[in-house]
Amino acid sequence: MLHNLSIGELGRRLNSGQISSAELARYFLARIERLNPALNALITPTPELALAQAKDADRRRAAGEQGPLLGIPLIHKDIFCTNGVRTSCGSRMLDNFIAPYDATVVAQLKAAGAVMLGKANMDEFAMGSSNETSFYGPVGNPWDTTKVPGGSSGGSAAATAARLVPFATGTDTGGSIRQPAALTGVTGVKPTYGRVSRFGMIAFASSLDQAGVLACSAEDAAIVLKVMAGFDPRDSTSIDLPVPDYPAALNAPLAGLKIGLLREFFDGLEARNTALIQDALRIYRGLGAETVEVSLPHLPLSVPTYYVVAPAECSSNLSRFDGVRYGYRCTQPKDLLDMYKRSRGEGFGAEVKRRIMTGTYVLSAGYFDAYYLKAQKVRRLITDDFRKAFERVDLLIGPTTPTPAFAIGAKIDDPVTMYLNDIYTIGANLAGLPGLSLPCGFVEELPMGLQLIGPHFSEGKLLNAAHQFQQATDWHRRSPRGYE
């Protein structure tokens, strides 16, 4: 079945003429039409645009062009601006917003010939860990549609897990790629901060946001990341470093690789989950890696630190949504203040408002030092902890999430419990490090993720380590029932 093929295999079939890009697009569009209603993973399918792009890819191939993504379908998380296509960011605020330009990531993938099938559901403005804060409703986890797929890239993860598309873009501010990848059994990469352009990606927390990819394997993710990564003069925080050939490095042997076990990640982790990680470590040792235990003493402070820094930045980033120039505007405003209050009050959902209020509070005169400045200090301590750890080991390993997917509705009324879902992923964002989640087994028939974190710009090493694991295991090949 086409939907179980790797990007590399799809490319070979396109190149050999066994199938056309248009046929491939139609195949996945039909799959979306059939299976998406139960999942709600895509909120804006774009079939006509997809077919036009696919035909264009076919023409380019006929003209002699070959590229690993030429004619390969994808979906974009709805946080990326897509020229002429609604870009809602999962919010009522932007329900009517047609982006007038392409995000750099979108433009790069378009230039490579990837075919956009639609836009993926997500937590509103990427604020959430369950995809339940979306204005467009929750997303079902293909492994059990009563469970959440994680968030905020929940639509991207669910669609990839259900093989509605070979891969999807995502963004990760506190775990928003890795956590849903783990809960849906796919491979998700959050690159180093600055590796991928943020231009055109609607900002949540600018110093933490990073675009990445969700795919069915590390190999597929490597192909996509190579196209997405790179310096962008329109993003001052992007880094001007050459992009390595990630796919070419996948098969490097792991002999001598030093893997650090994050002690803090296992404190309080359920025995069943710990056992899965132990199994994974055995596999790595079998591949020639050494494992040592390391401690990052400040890491337990990452959740409170994050929930000061991220809301502070979001409170300012979301000020532009004021009903003046685009987006939602309330009806019949009495005056300017009324327009602001009601447009924002009606346009934003509860979680977004909670974070704007938290962020406004921590930046306020009299509280700034105690919260924002203190959090910045702790952020530096956490970054230092990682730096010291990477003097001893090549990469760090641990679980991606404390538990498998939870039931839709189970945590939505308890923000603090919800926030703790990101306890293992937030550290990498605070330190700007690359992280990767890959499937490593099941608990109660739900997938669990293994997380790898490396030094800055070690995406190649993470993908290599993940690929070698996937050569030795088949967790990443498992499909949810009904989506095989």
Added chain:
Amino acid sequence: MSDWEVVIGLEIHAQLATKSKIFSGSATAYGAPPNSQADLVDLAYPGVLPVLNAEAVRMAVKFGLSIGAEVARRSVFARKNYFYPDLPKGYQISQYELPVVKQGKLTVMLDDGAIKTIGITRAHLEEDAGKSLHEGLAHASGIDLNRAGTPLLEIVSEPDMRSGKEAVAYMKKIHTLVRYLEICDGNMQEGSFRCDANVSVRPRGREKFGTRAEIKNLNSFRFVEKAIHYEVARQIELIESGGTVVQETRLYDSDKDETRSMRSKEEANDYRYFPDPDLLPVLIDESFIDAVRATLPELPDDKAARFARDFALSPYDAGVLSASRELGAYFEAVAACLGATHGAQAKLAANWVMGELSSALNRDNLEIGASRVPPEALSGLLARIVDQTISGKIAKDVFEEMWSGGKSANAIIEAKGLKQITDSGAIEGVIDAVIAANPKQLADYRSGKDKLFGFFVGQVMKATGGKANPAQLNELLKARLAGGS
């Protein structure tokens, strides 16, 4: 009034003369149709990011070097958060804790010729906001974002000024400086150069400052002086009648010549400044500073000192002639053509540039660069004064002709026969005729009415069409009236 001391500090906003905006590629030209110079970054579309215009940094550094300030090796852009329709992002990007230009100073010459040093606390880069338009729109306001994102250099002074006149002298000096540096066009009507004035009063002799009021958005030197004058009187009257000054922001209404309260400290926004995570800290190294330093022109004070030294001009004249690069260049060109290096001829050139030429320019509202009489032509006229072909008085008429007709001084003198009469015999002939025709006045003069000397001068000048050489006339007339041969 004299019981009170006035304390003034200015925050000057100079719009930097970059071609594009500080964080976007949009043009900055003034007067374009609304929103025609606002791109997606200026409109704060979702997902867009700012990219710093290096030219704005270069200009800020140039200013810093010109006031002897330390240029910060690391400065940081921060977000100043508040909601307003003409502020599209809901925050203004500005520098807060770490500005690009640190402490510097400037000297100004006061009306009495005294030199005063004014401290400059800092200068920082920031973006301008857009404009709200209310006229011609029923039940609605329009937003024009052409100005949004225009680079500004905010120059903050110490509270060192003690009168409105001092404040104006300082503001004029900064105005001169930024135009010298070619970092701001200085156009005040278009808002390219404007200031906020912090004004307070305190009993003379007391060290502690009084509570200040900030008068916003003053866009002419005259308004600065008038607004401060009004505000000082208001504060003194308030205190003397038992009231207290409250810290607040006030607006100057030039029609009514008064300041009005805009918002008090209690109503002030909490701007929630924090470092902008979309922009990296601005790192400036020695080589960048050296490269900028190499582009510094001769600064106004240096030029004035050179004029005073090389041309033996008074400090006042040297100051006036160096008030703009163009004026200084004009004066130097006139002096050079005249071969005037010092003394009387340089003074003559200075007087003409500051006098006739400046008034003609003012009258026709022209910049010096657009003068109808170029420096070579003016020096041609002055040369005729120097060689006594014409008198200074006739020269003024010739100048007017040159101004309106564009001909050279020589051509006009020739065509109109304005050459001065320097032949003693000819002048004496006229004197004799005048004396003969006015016997009564002669008698009165000789009996002690010295003032009548002027009468005789006037009569002779009238008879010669103003062409008699004045010095010769004086000498000969004096002798004749005294009864000599």
